[in-house]
Amino acid sequence: MAVDTTVKRKRMVVLVMAPQxxxxxxxxxxxxxxxxxxxxxxxxxxxxxxxxxxxxxxxCVFQEAPDIDEILVLMNPGFLxxxxxxxxxxxxxxxxxxxxxxxxxxxxxxxxxxxxxxxxADSTNVLFHDAVRPLxxxxxxxxxxxxxxxxxxxxxxxxxxxxxxxxxxxxxxxVPRRAxxxxxxxxxxxxxxxxxxxxxxAWRDDGFEATDDCSVVLRYLPGTPIxxxxxxxxxxxxxxxxxxxxxxxxxxxxxxxxxxxxEDQYAEALTGKTVVVFGASKGIGAxxxxxxxxxxxxxxxxxRGATRTHAExxxxxxxxxxxxxSATGRVDFVVNTAGVLRIGRLDAIEPExxxxxxxxxxxxxxxxxxxxxxxxxxxxxxxxxYTSSSxxxxxxxxxxxxxxxxxxxxLTQALADEWSSDGVRINCINPERTSTPMRTNAFGQEPPHTxxxxxxxxxxxxxxxLSDLTGQVIDVRRDDPLTGARTG
Numbered sequence: 010m011a012v013d014t015t016v017k018r019k020r021m022v023v024l025v026m027a028p029q030x031x032x033x034x035x036x037x038x039x040x041x042x043x044x045x046x047x048x049x050x051x052x053x054x055x056x057x058x059x060x061x062x063x064x065x066x067x068x069c070v071f072q073e074a075p076d077i078d079e080i081l082v083l084m085n086p087g088f089l090x091x092x093x094x095x096x097x098x099x100x101x102x103x104x105x106x107x108x109x110x111x112x113x114x115x116x117x118x119x120x121x122x123x124x125x126x127x128x129x130a131d132s133t134n135v136l137f138h139d140a141v142r143p144l145x146x147x148x149x150x151x152x153x154x155x156x157x158x159x160x161x162x163x164x165x166x167x168x169x170x171x172x173x174x175x176x177x178x179x180x181x182x183x184v185p186r187r188a189x190x191x192x193x194x195x196x197x198x199x200x201x202x203x204x205x206x207x208x209x210x211a212w213r214d215d216g217f218e219a220t221d222d223c224s225v226v227l228r229y230l231p232g233t234p235i236x237x238x239x240x241x242x243x244x245x246x247x248x249x250x251x252x253x254x255x256x257x258x259x260x261x262x263x264x265x266x267x268x269x270x271x272e273d274q275y276a277e278a279l280t281g282k283t284v285v286v287f288g289a290s291k292g293i294g295a296x297x298x299x300x301x302x303x304x305x306x307x308x309x310x311x312x313r314g315a316t317r318t319h320a321e322x323x324x325x326x327x328x329x330x331x332x333x334x335s336a337t338g339r340v341d342f343v344v345n346t347a348g349v350l351r352i353g354r355l356d357a358i359e360p361e362x363x364x365x366x367x368x369x370x371x372x373x374x375x376x377x378x379x380x381x382x383x384x385x386x387x388x389x390x391x392x393x394x395y396t397s398s399s400x401x402x403x404x405x406x407x408x409x410x411x412x413x414x415x416x417x418x419x420l421t422q423a424l425a426d427e428w429s430s431d432g433v434r435i436n437c438i439n440p441e442r443t444s445t446p447m448r449t450n451a452f453g454q455e456p457p458h459t460x461x462x463x464x465x466x467x468x469x470x471x472x473x474x475l476s477d478l479t480g481q482v483i484d485v486r487r488d489d490p491l492t493g494a495r496t497g
Contacts, residue, residue, distance in 0.1 A: 033078045033133050034154050036071040036103075036196070037121045040064055040084045040092060040140035041110030052085050053247055054140040055095070059260035060426030060480055063247055064092060065099040066143035066260075072101045073477075074147055076154040077136075079103055081124055083110040083117050098429060118222055119208055122201075130202035137222050138196040141247040144259055145196070152238045153198040160236040163198040164223045166191035167240040194240040197222050206230060260422075267472040267483060272304075278475045280305030283337040285330060287377060288347030290315040293395070293440070296467035297344055304471075309333040312347070320347040321368035323376045330380055340384035342474050344393045345377050355408045363409060370413035378424055382433060389432040391474050394421055396439045396482065418482055425480025434479035440466045441486045461487055 040054045054064040061069075064082075071077045080101060084092040086109035096104045108124055110117040118137060125135065134157045138145065149165055156163040169190045175183040204222060210229040211217045219225050223235050247256050270278070284301045288294035289310025302308040311318035311329045318325045334340050349369045351362050374394050381392055396418050399411035421437040428435060441461050469485045 031132060032158070033128070034076055034136060034157075035079045035081060035125060035128065035133060036074075036077050036136045036138060037118075038064070038067060038071070038080060038082045038138055038140050039110070039114070039117055039121075039195075040082060041114075041117050052088055055088065055091055056247075056253065058143065058247075058253065058257045060422050061099075062095050063143045063256075064095045064140050067138070067140050067145065068096060068099045068101045068104065070143070070145050070147070071138070071150070072099065072103055074150045076151055077103060079105050081105060081121055082107045082140075083121055084108070085110060114221070115208075115211070115217070115219055115225070118204075118225075119212075122205055122208060125201060128201060130200070130205060133201040134198060135201050135204060136196035136198045139246055142195055142244055143247070144241075144243045144245060144256065146241055146244065149238065149241060149244065150196070153196055156236050156238055157198050157200065161200050161203040161233050162223060162226045162235040163238050164235050165194040165196060165238045165240040165244070167194065167242060167244075168192075191237065192240075193221065193223070194244050194246075195221075199226065203230065203233060207233075267469070267476040267478055269468075269472055270475065275304040275471060275475070278304075279471075282306045282341040283333055283339050284308045284342045284344065285333045285340055285381075286310045287318070287320040287326070287329070287343075287345045287373070288312055292346065293463045293466045293470070294344070294346035296463040297346065297470050300464070300467045300471060301342075306342075307333075307337050309336070320345060320373035320377060323380065326373075326376050326380045330384055334384055339388050340381065341388045341390045342393070343377060343381040343385065343390070344470065344474075345374055346395055347373055348395070351409055352406050354406060358409070366409040367413065370410065371416050374417055374420060378420070378435070382428065382431075385433045386428075386431045390434070392424075392433070392435040393470060393474055394435070394437045396421075396437050398439060398441065400439070421482070422480045429479065434477070436473050436478050436480070437482050438466065438470055438473065439482050439484045440469075441484070459487075461485060 040052070054067075055062050058066065068080065068082070071080050080103045082092055082096065082104060084107055089107055089109060092107045096107060106124060108120060111120050121135075121137070125133065134154065136150070136153055153163050153165065169187055169192050172187055173185055173190050174181050175185065199222070203226060207226045207229045211219070211225050214229070219228070226233055226235060243259055245252065245256060245259075247253060279301055284298070284306045286294050286298045286308065289298045290312035294310070294312070298308045298310040309329065309332065310316075311320075313319055318329050320326060330340060330343070347369060349366055351358055351366045378392060384390065385392060394417050396414040397410065399407050400414040400418050403411045403415075418437055421435050424435045466485050469483065473483050
């Protein structure tokens, strides 16, 4: 294979076996794909999933990662302006350059290394990540950075659920032991000195050809162990058309986390702010209103019972927001917890009850969003809606409720995209079964230890309101599904 002279390096780098000084980590987003396997003229990283381009989703993951200090984007040369626009829309302040990629994966990696020529080899880590893996978790990034404190190179991989066969002209010649096999993902991480040294040796080899960077280290620095960090099935690569549909559904079902704040941080963030809560007389709404007021917010609570405000009536919603704005001159946060729960077969529910359920559970969020937007656009504010675990799949006797809650999730994700350029955030809380009057009316008394408290949900609600999240579904559970540990 001929050496690509546009990326060939003449300078030798001394391999450093241990980091010195303060470590910095650079994420290199490899976005050089052309979209040919998708049958497209536009690179697949510029296709939209869940309201954003795939590249935007990927950039946001690294922007939000505390361990990432800098981001470089290596883009298909014909779409540099599109990539720059993605960086702008995603608000990625860590991106220091958007550069044209090379004619191959290896050439693109070398161009990234050239761009990092001024970075100290002994105190810089580099994570190379496929732009079309937008569902990367913060846990994987954290584990990679942690592993690089002790290792010179790390890969990310998951066990293979399928038997892997080796073939020659479509005939099986071997069946390797599945226990020893892994499916590789990205990011792949390296000490900068290590990956520089591997590529300098590789370019001197006329037969150099590799599909990833760990194989370059494995082949040209054979004495360098490559540590494997556990990956995640969700960290999929969007390559084929069907992957778009799978990734879109995973984004819909994905749950995000907002950092918990200290008492002082709540007070600092909420003092002097205006919070409007619909459904504020009982349950979660009452708990949110009480907690926000405790930390210094000006809270305006509205409900059918206390203020005769019907969240499903546009005039009532408009009057409530106008009142709060008139009193304080601003509206920073709008929260809607109003809802009705009708249990039973659809064919047995009275038409009046059906109309009420649809108006309160779905039309109300729409009316509130429309009326709140002008106020929130002035303050860079936040709208918070609520869904239910039944949104993921309709359930018998819940047809009205679960379908409205699924619609609320889609509304949240759509409005996050519509409002992103205006600086208005919108998110959706998905609480597990919660002790509220609405639930008690529907199901009667239940063992308290099986339910979340409204105060737990309210605390998470404030965390989300004060975060930079938008377009996300945030789960609130009694137990961590991965560890079984009690939360909240």
